[in-house]
Amino acid sequence: MNCFFTVVGLCLCxxxxxALYRAIFGPxxxxxxxxxxxxxxxxxxLLLIFGLLYERVDMFIDIxxxxxxxxFIGCVAAAKxxxxxxxxx
Amino acid sequence: xxxxxxxxxxxLLGGLFFFATATIGLLRFPDFFTRLHATGKGDTLAVFLSxxxxxxxxxxxxxGLKIVIIAVFMFIAQPTATHAIxxxxxxxxxxxxxxEKKEQ
Amino acid sequence: MIVQSEDIIIRTIAxxxxxxxxxxxxxxxMHGHYSPGGGFQGGxxxxxSMVLLFLTHGYEESKARMTEKVALLLSSVGxxxxxGIGMLCLILLGNYLDYSRLATILNVDAAHARSLGIxxxxxxxxFAVMAVMFSIFFDIxxxxxxxxDKDNGV
Numbered sequence: 001m002n003c004f005f006t007v008v009g010l011c012l013c014x015x016x017x018x019a020l021y022r023a024i025f026g027p028x029x030x031x032x033x034x035x036x037x038x039x040x041x042x043x044x045x046l047l048l049i050f051g052l053l054y055e056r057v058d059m060f061i062d063i064x065x066x067x068x069x070x071x072f073i074g075c076v077a078a079a080k081x082x083x084x085x086x087x088x089x
Numbered sequence: 090x091x092x093x094x095x096x097x098x099x100x101l102l103g104g105l106f107f108f109a110t111a112t113i114g115l116l117r118f119p120d121f122f123t124r125l126h127a128t129g130k131g132d133t134l135a136v137f138l139s140x141x142x143x144x145x146x147x148x149x150x151x152x153g154l155k156i157v158i159i160a161v162f163m164f165i166a167q168p169t170a171t172h173a174i175x176x177x178x179x180x181x182x183x184x185x186x187x188x189e190k191k192e193q
Numbered sequence: 194m195i196v197q198s199e200d201i202i203i204r205t206i207a208x209x210x211x212x213x214x215x216x217x218x219x220x221x222x223m224h225g226h227y228s229p230g231g232g233f234q235g236g237x238x239x240x241x242s243m244v245l246l247f248l249t250h251g252y253e254e255s256k257a258r259m260t261e262k263v264a265l266l267l268s269s270v271g272x273x274x275x276x277g278i279g280m281l282c283l284i285l286l287g288n289y290l291d292y293s294r295l296a297t298i299l300n301v302d303a304a305h306a307r308s309l310g311i312x313x314x315x316x317x318x319x320f321a322v323m324a325v326m327f328s329i330f331f332d333i334x335x336x337x338x339x340x341x342d343k344d345n346g347v
Contacts, residue, residue: 004098011105015112022115022124030121030178037170038115038128041163042108045139048156057147061155062221062228066238068163069214073245075170076207080198080248083177162210169206176200 002053009049016042033078040071093145100142107135120186121178129171136163195334197251207249214242222319226308232315236322243327252335261331264324271321278313290314 016039023035044064051060114127140160147153198204218238225231247255279290287294292310293303301309 001094004101008101008105012108015108018112019115028121028183030174030183031124033174034121034125034128035115037167037174038111038132041132041136041167044159044163045104045136045143048140048143052143052146057152059229061152061159062224062230065155065159065162065217066221066234068159068166069217069238070241072166072170073241076173076203076245077248079170079173079177082174083180085181162213165206166210169203173200173203 012046037075097142097146100138104135104139107131122185125175133167195252198249204249211242232318236319239323240326244330264328268321268324271317274317275314
């Protein structure tokens with residue numbers, strides 16, 4: 001079972017790097033905000049898989065819940081700011 | 090292999106498949122609004138299935154219940170964030186991508 | 194001036210989610226001795242919930258919940274709780290912040306008194322951190338001009 005979780009975690013890491021390409025090269029700031037939100041979502045599942053690999057899930061659950069909260073609030077705040085200021089190319 | 094572990098493996102593989110399609114969509118789609126389609130819907134379903142699979146692996150305990158609570162929160166909050174950012178993009182003047190008409 | 198978001202979806206979802214975020218922040222403060230958390234982290238989550246309220250509902254509808262004056266008061270109350278528990282231990286013939294001396298007035302043994310003392314200072318830290326995070330957000334976003342000022346910077 002540990003081997004399966006390791007493979008899933010490695011695949012998620014590869015997806016994070018693929019989304020990082022869009023965060024760097026995305027034309028405009030809106031693409032970058034969407035890519036950061038996607039990276040945050042994948043990080044949340046990756047944290048829980050780390051908890052299962054180290055057999056201490058109780059510690060990592062609270063951290064991943066807080067990260068989900070902060071990702072949501074950050075995306076809403078960035079959207080409200082960009083709505084009034086517009087995007088810079 | 091018990092039933093719970095089998096369902097956990099199936100849910101985790103399903104979540105991984107939807108993460109893959111969402112990331113390919115984020116890279117290959119031609120416009121900002123279409124990329125939001127990919128990451129808003131695909132990532133939400135993928136996170137829900139992955140966390141459900143991990144909750145099946147933990148069983149009926151306190152940690153399993155907490156993982157289900159995180160999954161429900163992500164199911165509510167992620168589409169709202171996508172809606173907020175797409176509305177901001179519409180308001181600040183980004184035009185959607187149109188297919189070019191072929192000149193006859 | 195923070196204006197209200199005129200979209201009904203974001204306002205409704207924020208109105209549903211904010212009480213649960215605050216309950217989770219209180220859980221993080223209370224369980225700081227066992228799982229990752231404590232006073233500062235719970236205070237940050239409480240401050241983030243206040244920021245979400247102000248972002249989605251604007252200044253007019255949210256000033257019934259939290260104003261800048263209340264934030265200044267709460268930050269002082271938090272520091273007062275922290276220093277007050279320390280002074281209480283000093284009054285009861287111990288060192289500063291020596292929680293085992295609290296056992297004489299609480300009728301518990303020394304280990305329980307230490308645990309309750311740590312919980313008390315964590316609550317004080319939570320209050321102070323929430324008020325300061327809200328004050329920083331408010332001052333930066335409104336540029337220092339509050340509508341409650343008599344002369345508006347003229």
